[in-house]
Amino acid sequence: MYWTAFDPRAALIGGMLIGLAAVMLFLRIGRIAGVSGILGNALTGAAADRPWRIAFLAGIVLGAYAMARSIGGFTPIFSPGPFGDWPQLVAAGLLVGFGTRLGAGCTSGHGICGLARFSKRSLVATLLFMASAIVTVFVLRHVIGA
Amino acid sequence: MLRLISALVAGVVLGAGLVLSGMANPQKVLAFLDLASFAQGGWDPSLALVMAGGLLVAVPGFAYARSRGKPALADSFDLPSATAIDGRLVLGSLVFGIGWGLAGICPGPALAILSLDGHQAFTFFGAMVAGMLIFHLWSRRA
Numbered sequence: 001m002y003w004t005a006f007d008p009r010a011a012l013i014g015g016m017l018i019g020l021a022a023v024m025l026f027l028r029i030g031r032i033a034g035v036s037g038i039l040g041n042a043l044t045g046a047a048a049d050r051p052w053r054i055a056f057l058a059g060i061v062l063g064a065y066a067m068a069r070s071i072g073g074f075t076p077i078f079s080p081g082p083f084g085d086w087p088q089l090v091a092a093g094l095l096v097g098f099g100t101r102l103g104a105g106c107t108s109g110h111g112i113c114g115l116a117r118f119s120k121r122s123l124v125a126t127l128l129f130m131a132s133a134i135v136t137v138f139v140l141r142h143v144i145g146a
Numbered sequence: 147m148l149r150l151i152s153a154l155v156a157g158v159v160l161g162a163g164l165v166l167s168g169m170a171n172p173q174k175v176l177a178f179l180d181l182a183s184f185a186q187g188g189w190d191p192s193l194a195l196v197m198a199g200g201l202l203v204a205v206p207g208f209a210y211a212r213s214r215g216k217p218a219l220a221d222s223f224d225l226p227s228a229t230a231i232d233g234r235l236v237l238g239s240l241v242f243g244i245g246w247g248l249a250g251i252c253p254g255p256a257l258a259i260l261s262l263d264g265h266q267a268f269t270f271f272g273a274m275v276a277g278m279l280i281f282h283l284w285s286r287r288a
Contacts, residue, residue, distance in 0.1 A: 007168070011192040014167020015199025018254075021160035022200070023207030028152035030217030030224050033160065035253040036278075043275065044282045052153040057257055059157020064170060064258035067162035074165060076259045077173040078249070078266050088248055089266060090273040093256075095245025097277020100253055101285075103238020104228065107169075107252045108160070110239075111197065116204035117212075117225075124231050125239040130179075132243025137179040140247065 022113050025056065034109020035060070036100035103129070149219050161258050167196040170258040172250030179247055245277075 022033040029052060031038075042053035068074040078089070100106040103125055105114060110129075114122020168174040177183065177190035216222055228235075246252050251259070251270055259267040 007192070008195055011167050011195035012199040014163045014165070014169070015196035016203045017159055017163025017166060018169070018196065019163075019200035019203030019207065021156045021163060022204050023211065024159060025153065025156040026208060026217065026223065027211045027214075028156070028218050029149050030220040030222060031153075032224070032226065033156060035160075035257065039253060039257075039275070040278045040282070043278060052149050055150045056153040056157040056160075059154040059159075060161035060164070060254060060257040061260050062154075063158035063161025063163075064165045065161070065261040066158070067165040068262050071166070074171075074262065076171050076255075076263045076267070078263075085266070086269050089270045092245045092249035092251065093270040093273025093275075094277040094280070095241050095248065096252060096256070097245075097274035097279075098281045099238050099240070099242030099245055099277075101238070101278050101281035103235050103240075103242055104226065106242060106254070107246075108254050112200045112204050113208070114226075116201055116208045119226070121226075121228060121231055121235055125235055128236060128239035129243035129246060132240045133179050133247035134181055134243075136244045136247025137176055138182055141180055142182050 018108070018112060019116070022108070022116065026113070032109055032113045034105050034113060036097075036106040037104070037109055040101050099129075152219060160254065164254050164258040165262075167199070168192050169196055169252075170255040170262070172255070175250040175252075175255075176247075179250070 025031050025033040033056070038053045038056055042050055042057060045053075078085070096106075105122065105125055107129075110122040110125040115126060164170045174190060174192055177188065178193035181189065183189045211217065212223065249270060253274065256267070256271050256274055260271060
């Protein structure tokens with residue numbers, strides 16, 4: 001089971017590609033590669049910036065598909081928790097969508113771009129969403145699911 | 147046009163990186179977030195390496211970009227202007243973390259898995275977009 005086993009090389013190289021993508025976008029068009037901000041602003045932001053935002057988002061879908069095809073055998077696996085399959089996914093999606101817009105960033109914007117430019121706001125945000133996610137998983141798996 | 151191609155290429159690299167790194171696999175993300183599994187030997191440290199790999203490239207990359215003064219295809223770098231650590235940042239990050247912990251999916255991977263997974267990816271993506279739109283309506287009111 002390649003994809004669930006710990007593979008340090010894939011994680012490190014994959015992470016470097018994520019960092020490279022952020023640098024490319026910043027170096028070329030001067031924008032921060034924060035996916036939540038780019039998606040949110042593609043929906044409700046300035047019309048003039050909509051084309052590049054949509055191009056970037058479409059690129060993510062294409063790049064993921066191409067990588068998955070070239071590696072082979074990749075299927076994301078969801079494990080429904082104690083609340084069942086779709087109610088948990090819907091609740092999670094709503095919280096991720098609302099939270100990332102309220103907190104002005106997600107794992108890419110705060111976690112990679114923000115930390116890379118030593119933003120104190122991004123450091124605080126990253127520590128908080130990591131801590132909150134860790135507590136949530138603990139409660140789901142070891143308190144409710146125990 | 148060049149701007150569009152640059153954005154598209156950066157997106158492609160990001161999507162490829164998300165899949166290769168395992169970030170687009172919710173099971174792997176949750177295995178990292180499950181710190182308590184460390185005691186049972188089941189903890190997966192991958193995500194820390196993903197972050198390390200990302201910063202290994204992004205820290206010097208951003209420093210180099212800023213040393214050039216301006217981006218290749220725009221007049222200036224568009225950086226966030228906010229500097230204060232306010233209630234919105236704190237609350238938003240905490241709420242995001244709860245959602246991330248519930249499904250193991252954050253916004254980048256939510257897009258990356260659209261073509262790789264069946265209805266579950268679309269269910270999550272639709273709900274995430276709804277959450278963003280709810281925020282938009284709510285923040286215009288507030």
